[in-house]
Amino acid sequence: MLIVLPLIGTLLCFLLPRQVKALGLMTALAIAASAVALLWQLLQQGAMRYSVGGWGAPLGIDLYADGLSLLMLLITATVGLAISIYANAAFKLDKLVHFWPLWLLLWTALNALFLSADLFNLYVSLELLGLSAVALVALAGGSAALGAAMRYLLVSLLGSMLYLLGLALLYHSFASVDIAILAQRMESTPAVWAAMALMTVGLLLKTALFPLHFWLPPAHANAPAAVSALLSALVVKGSFYILLRLWLEVFPLSHAAPGQLLGLLGAAAILWGGVQALRQTRLKMLIAYSTVSQLGYLFIAFPLATTMAWKGAMYLLLSHALAKSAMFLAAGNLLLFGGHDRITQLDRVAQRLPLTLAAFALAGVSIIGLPISGGFIGKWLLLTAAMQSGEWGWAVVMILGSLLAAAYIFKVIGYAFTQAEVTHEACEVSKTMGATAFVLALAAIVLGLIAPWLLALMDIAEPFAMSSAALNAGAAA
Amino acid sequence: MSEYFELPLLILASSMIPGLIIFMLPEEAVRTRIALNMSGALIKVMLVGFVIWGVSNGQQYETRLPFLPGLDLVLKADALSILFITLSTVLWLVTTVYAIGYLENSPHRSRFFGFFSLCVTATVGIALAGNLITFVLFYELLTLTTYPLIVHRGTEEARQAGRTYLIHTMFGGALLLLGTVWLYSLTGTLEFTQRGFVSGLLPDHDNSLIIIFVLLIAGLGVKAALVPLHSWLPRAMVAPAPVSALLHAVAVVKAGAFGIVRVIYDVYGIEVASTLGVTLPLAIVAAITVIYGSVRALFQDDLKRRLAFSTISQVSYITLGIAVAGPIATIGGLVHLVHQGMMKITLFFCAGNLAETLGIHKVSEMDGVGRRMPLTMAAFTLGAFGMMGAPPLAGFVSKWYLGLGALDAGQDWVIFILAGSSLLNAMYFLPILHRAWFREPMHEWPATHYLWRRETAWALLLPPLFTAFLSLLLGLLASLPYSPLEWARFITSLQYAL
Amino acid sequence: MTITESLLLLTPGLPLLLAAPWLRRVVPRFEYVAILPALLLLIFAEQTRVDLPWLLLGSGIGFVEQTPLLLSMALLLWLPAAFSLSVRLQRSDGSLSSEITNRRYSTFFLLTLSGYLGTILAMDVVGFFTFSTLMGYSFYGLLINGGNSNRKRAGRVYLYFIIAADLLLFEAALIAVVATGNLSFSAVRDANLSINMVRDVNLNFEVVRAALISSSHNVTYLSLVIIGFALKAGFWPLYFWLPMTFRAATPPAALLIGGVPVAIALLGLVRWLPLGDITLPLAGMIIQFSGAAAILFSLLYALILRELKTLPTQLTLLTTGLFTVALGVGLSKPDLWQQYGHLAYFYIVFMSLALALLTAVIAWRQDGNLSTDKSMEPTEVRVMWIEHVSEMIVRRIRAMGMETLPRLRASSLATAQNYLHVPVWKKALQNAELILQRWSFAITLLVLLGVIFVLVVMVG
Structure with missing residues (x-):
């Protein structure tokens, strides 16, 4: 249902370009509703496995939903809905005609990705995701956007290729691509490790982990605001999700070194992204680098590999999705209103858009990881996990990252309070656009209040159990 | 567990909800805003009064909300929090009146009062926090809500001050968070407990505990303006006078000091802290701060800057009293929490009046100002003498207990610190008074344009008079039941109960 | 509340209330009204004390054996001063600035009066300290109000002295608490005990004096108290503020110099010290010597200078010197003090009256006028x-x-x-980012190799 709906929407939007606004919105609502329905179902029954066409595991297409995928679906639905509303207000009709089909296609890909139970399906949806994202980046027009889109396309293809290569190796070894079956048959051979390395690197490339983030800032900064929000909030998370699944279920490691490597890269990303964000003079570039930095946090969970760490990373992922999309939307408003996004000249704009600014500030709170916000919960869990494992190095890096984040967020906010003459009559920003950003930011804050409930949701079918157990076994051995 | 589950929440809400509503009000809705502010402040005063009555009758007030697995958000009204919460509530009321008068006809009032209310909410939250995580939460919230107040004027100077403030407090917050997490990973609980909850770790984790202590105190010390971490405070005085008043008297600086009290008493427990040998270094740092702040205050020509350095010095009395680690010094430190707030807010109100009515910002411009604004300067005089510790004002009582406590705990050197500080206080306050009262004015003052030849607007005049009067009463009536002194005594006897 | 008790409270209280200008405005002849309760008290009172446990740290005032004597001194001293003040007020030329000066003058006058009467009635260390602080600072105001640079300089020097003295006396009071309460200096501490002890501490003069006899801190206490009050009274060699103030003060204030700061300091010595009960021969000797030196100095001074204007200073030094000698004798031979100690009060009274008289006479001889500021032209000093x-x-x-x-x-x-x-940093960051972007695929491969290496070599 969750996959088919947006697909139908895509087709409809494609066919009926005049009604895209209404159609798109209705589809978005329907998807959100079905995501909530799935939540209801999962709460009742626990994890679900559904075979498309009734063929079953080795041959057919299996869909699988546990706490992890459910949360991803929910967050996609929330952010997606908000962005849909925003896009309707922000884009003119000629852009919308292109935006809606692409966006719904992307949504299809995301939903498919979060529900797939086998690696090949994941590949297909990954590819779909990449292509529609590239097309969305190109939507802005102009040479910078096209160049960025081009680079993004290449990266996306390269990443998929690496992933496919790894997949082929796996299929060669085990004659299956179903995650559950692979997990059972897994054994330690060089081919498997090579496959794993290939897939990991492919996904890292798509997730833009330092030092493979080179494509991200231009792509995210040059796309229209709604698209940047989508890319930062959801698209990079898609590939991270696959990586998470692979590491959690397919290749349960009994050795710490690879996790340490990812953790190191993550730490480097936190610092590098933070520093780079601090030096940016344009708002959207700053936010894009902030994404690079924040993605690094997610990888801190890999060396720790305790349930608490995974949950922390997931929580960060969710709140980052909300906060970052709010931030990009707010930046879009500022850009639209002032005609530029040079940070030092934001003051005269910011004074006129209090709601947008409030959205930016609240989102900033979550990004920095100050209480009360989702970001704080995530960081708290990760920090506690790090401290409990006695690896306080990671904790220090995280704290430093927070300080850097505070520095670059307040670099922006500081200008909002300066008194400035309004020099030119700027163009109108509709109330919806400000409100959408604000609601998203508020949601990121609210995440900080409903932590017990959300953490309980994550526990459905215990997706994190295996990895921790494996690591413990490894440590014991 | 307790009968009044909601009450602490209500206390928070009584300032938070008006604050949030004020954000949405248009700039012109002056009356609505005033009504909201005042009713919030009054309701809070009443609620706190009720809580005081309840707590002294052995009632428990506790709100517990799930926050993280294994960690709750706890709001609890114990004796210590009552002390701080009463101070902040009363002073919030007063400062609101003052701010309404002060900011008449200035831009961005909705924003100002919104953040102002949130700032008080955060302070009250800090006071009520029943565990370290709740404390950290409101502590950071305080940072966030005071920042817009500091940069409110929107000048380049204000922006720089805000930046300095943020750099300091964010850094401090990070240290505090690190310490908290570490502590949590060791103990598995963060609940404030009478006499601390870490004693179980004592023999094995000594070093960790010491490092955590340093982290926590450094984090809190930023706000309490302990010496190497103080430089944000004098700069933050670019904020409008009501903000500086609240900042120096209650909100930020006190939050830091209050946190130090919590850490020493309810996290570590005084015995563990003494065993670890961390109290003496802290006392020394506080003593250095006391002297250093006074010395710097001596040569500031800008009145508010001088007061700011004086705050640095005076707030460390609290830390000093706690760190001396004897029961009587503790009473002195705790009671100074209230007394210093009362006196310093008076001084800042007066400084604000001078600036707002006559445009005086510098000490050197104050010649003869006592003729033009006798009531304001009378309040200032009371405040200044209180700071010097002259009897029978509030400052004397604190100093008396601090001195006795130092003797009692066998730390005689503290006496000299106190004497030196009093001397320095006299050296930087008396010249101001001398100028204001006994020098000839340099030029004619602008005439008053208020009814009955009043020196300035009611809203500006009454708050300092009220707080000055209170700081006189706090000293004079220190031995009455329910006075802060008696309350501090009560808290201390709980902490040291045998 | 009996009449005596209310009168006791009113004696320092009424001047304090009247110090508020708007209250004063409704009371005619306030300068006399303020003294009235003291007079009534002298007439009607029987011996009694009022304990005010709620006040400050628990204070009390009382009417005891020596009080009538001291009160009559107060009346004899303050009535002429009040007269002088009222002359001054009547001669006001009506200009705004002189009106303000006079108004202030009255305020400080009344505050000083309140402090003065309070110290006389105070029955405990803290009360005495409080009132004497009030008196000290308001006397400073009285001294320098509306004055020229000379007078301000005199006031400033006086201020140095009272600040220092107050610091010392504060420490002395703390020690008194320690002595009376057996606050253990960091021995095994019973916290509850010391908390309660501090609350119930009784600092009545008798208690303090009794406690100090056996206390181990009595030498510290003694030196603090003596030096503190010596500063306040202007004992030789700590007398610098005396000649300046005598030279600079105008009549109502000038009348009071001998009677107010000096006499109250002497009274303080008698009240605070356990004289007659404690035997400290060495300290007594030192004090006697310094007193003798003071007498010698004052005589020499008088011989050399032979100036009318320095006479009050010399006389003050002489009398305080005599007092110091007596104090020293009291310390080394307590039985003597027990026998003649009560004479100290008489001595104080006569001294202050004599000084006031002398000042008045001098002022009168100089210009026959009790209320001018003319004679105080700034001179180089x-x-x-x-x-x-x-x-x-x-x-x-x-x-x-x-x-x-x-x-x-x-x-x-x-x-x-x-x-x-340094631009190097900026450039480095910029370049690093550019390199990452330019060599993107190479870096990807590098990372790939790294991951494979880790996985295959270390794990596999």
Whole structure:
């Protein structure tokens, strides 16, 4: 249902370009509703496995939903809905005609990705995701956007290729691509490790982990605001999700070194992204680098590999999705209103858009990881996990990252309070656009209040159990 | 567990909800805003009064909300929090009146009062926090809500001050968070407990505990303006006078000091802290701060800057009293929490009046100002003498207990610190008074344009008079039941109960 | 509440209330009304005490054996002063500035009066300390109000002395608590005990004196108290403020110099010290010597200068010197003090009255007028070493606080800023990012190799 709906929407939007606004919105609502329905179902029954066409595991297409995928679906639905509303207000009709089909296609890909139970399906949806994202980046027009889109396309293809290569190796070894079956048959051979390395690197490339983030800032900064929000909030998370699944279920490691490597890269990303964000003079570039930095946090969970760490990373992922999309939307408003996004000249704009600014500030709170916000919960869990494992190095890096984040967020906010003459009559920003950003930011804050409930949701079918157990076994051995 | 589950929440809400509503009000809705502010402040005063009555009758007030697995958000009204919460509530009321008068006809009032209310909410939250995580939460919230107040004027100077403030407090917050997490990973609980909850770790984790202590105190010390971490405070005085008043008297600086009290008493427990040998270094740092702040205050020509350095010095009395680690010094430190707030807010109100009515910002411009604004300067005089510790004002009582406590705990050197500080206080306050009262004015003052030849607007005049009067009463009536002194005594006897 | 009790409260209370200008306005002849309760008290009172446990740290005032004597001194002293004040007020030329000056003058006058009467009635250390502080600072105001630079200088020097004295007396009071309460100096502490002890501490003079006899801190206490009050009374060699104030003060204030700060300081000595009960031969000897030296000095001074204007100073030094000798004798031979100690009160009374009389006569001889400021033209006065010292201290502190630390910090900050702002860093960051973008695929491969290496070699 969750996959088919947006697909139908895509087709409809494609066919009926005049009604895209209404159609798109209705589809978005329907998807959100079905995501909530799935939540209801999962709460009742626990994890679900559904075979498309009734063929079953080795041959057919299996869909699988546990706490992890459910949360991803929910967050996609929330952010997606908000962005849909925003896009309707922000884009003119000629852009919308292109935006809606692409966006719904992307949504299809995301939903498919979060529900797939086998690696090949994941590949297909990954590819779909990449292509529609590239097309969305190109939507802005102009040479910078096209160049960025081009680079993004290449990266996306390269990443998929690496992933496919790894997949082929796996299929060669085990004659299956179903995650559950692979997990059972897994054994330690060089081919498997090579496959794993290939897939990991492919996904890292798509997730833009330092030092493979080179494509991200231009792509995210040059796309229209709604698209940047989508890319930062959801698209990079898609590939991270696959990586998470692979590491959690397919290749349960009994050795710490690879996790340490990812953790190191993550730490480097936190610092590098933070520093780079601090030096940016344009708002959207700053936010894009902030994404690079924040993605690094997610990888801190890999060396720790305790349930608490995974949950922390997931929580960060969710709140980052909300906060970052709010931030990009707010930046879009500022850009639209002032005609530029040079940070030092934001003051005269910011004074006129209090709601947008409030959205930016609240989102900033979550990004920095100050209480009360989702970001704080995530960081708290990760920090506690790090401290409990006695690896306080990671904790220090995280704290430093927070300080850097505070520095670059307040670099922006500081200008909002300066008194400035309004020099030119700027163009109108509709109330919806400000409100959408604000609601998203508020949601990121609210995440900080409903932590017990959300953490309980994550526990459905215990997706994190295996990895921790494996690591413990490894440590014991 | 307790009968009044909601009450602490209500206390928070009584300032938070008006604050949030004020954000949405248009700039012109002056009356609505005033009504909201005042009713919030009054309701809070009443609620706190009720809580005081309840707590002294052995009632428990506790709100517990799930926050993280294994960690709750706890709001609890114990004796210590009552002390701080009463101070902040009363002073919030007063400062609101003052701010309404002060900011008449200035831009961005909705924003100002919104953040102002949130700032008080955060302070009250800090006071009520029943565990370290709740404390950290409101502590950071305080940072966030005071920042817009500091940069409110929107000048380049204000922006720089805000930046300095943020750099300091964010850094401090990070240290505090690190310490908290570490502590949590060791103990598995963060609940404030009478006499601390870490004693179980004592023999094995000594070093960790010491490092955590340093982290926590450094984090809190930023706000309490302990010496190497103080430089944000004098700069933050670019904020409008009501903000500086609240900042120096209650909100930020006190939050830091209050946190130090919590850490020493309810996290570590005084015995563990003494065993670890961390109290003496802290006392020394506080003593250095006391002297250093006074010395710097001596040569500031800008009145508010001088007061700011004086705050640095005076707030460390609290830390000093706690760190001396004897029961009587503790009473002195705790009671100074209230007394210093009362006196310093008076001084800042007066400084604000001078600036707002006559445009005086510098000490050197104050010649003869006592003729033009006798009531304001009378309040200032009371405040200044209180700071010097002259009897029978509030400052004397604190100093008396601090001195006795130092003797009692066998730390005689503290006496000299106190004497030196009093001397320095006299050296930087008396010249101001001398100028204001006994020098000839340099030029004619602008005439008053208020009814009955009043020196300035009611809203500006009454708050300092009220707080000055209170700081006189706090000293004079220190031995009455329910006075802060008696309350501090009560808290201390709980902490040291045998 | 009996009449005596209410009168007791009113005696220092009424002047304090009247010090508020708007209250004073409704009371005719306030300068006399303020003294009235004292007079009534003298007439009607029986011996009694009022304990005010709620006041400050628990204070009390009372009407005891020596009080009538002291009160009559007060009346004899303050009635002429009040008269002088009212003359001054009537002669006001009606200009705004003189009106303000006079209004202030009255306020300080009444505050000083309140403090003065309070110290006489105070029955405990803290109360005495409080009232004498009030008296000291308001007397300062009385001294310098509306005056010229000479008088301000005199006031400033006086202020140095009372600040120092108050600091010392504060410490002495703390020691008194320790002595009375057996606050253990860091022995095994019973916290509850010391908390309660501090609350219930009784600092009545009898208790303090009794406790100090056996206390081990009595020498510290003694030296603090003696030096503290010596500063306040202007004992030789700590008398610098005396000649300046005598020279600079105008009549109502001038009348009071001998009677107010000096006499109250002497009274303080008698009240605070356990004289007659304690035997300290060495200390007594030292004090006797310094008293004798003071007498000698004052006589020499009188012989050399032979100036009418210095006469009050000389007389003050002489009398306080005599008092000091008596004090020393009292310390070394307590039985003598027990026998003749009560004479000390008489001595104080006569001294203050005599000084007031002398000042009045001199002022009258000089210009026959009790209320002019004319005679106080600024004259060049040699700057005294005490002023040099204090100025030097201030300068040193300035150098320390103003320059050293901030400069150090500023320079280190500047260095740090330099490092941060060096274009090299900017360029490095910029270039690194560019390299990452340019060599993107190479880097991808590198990472791939790294991951494979880790996985295959280390794990596999």
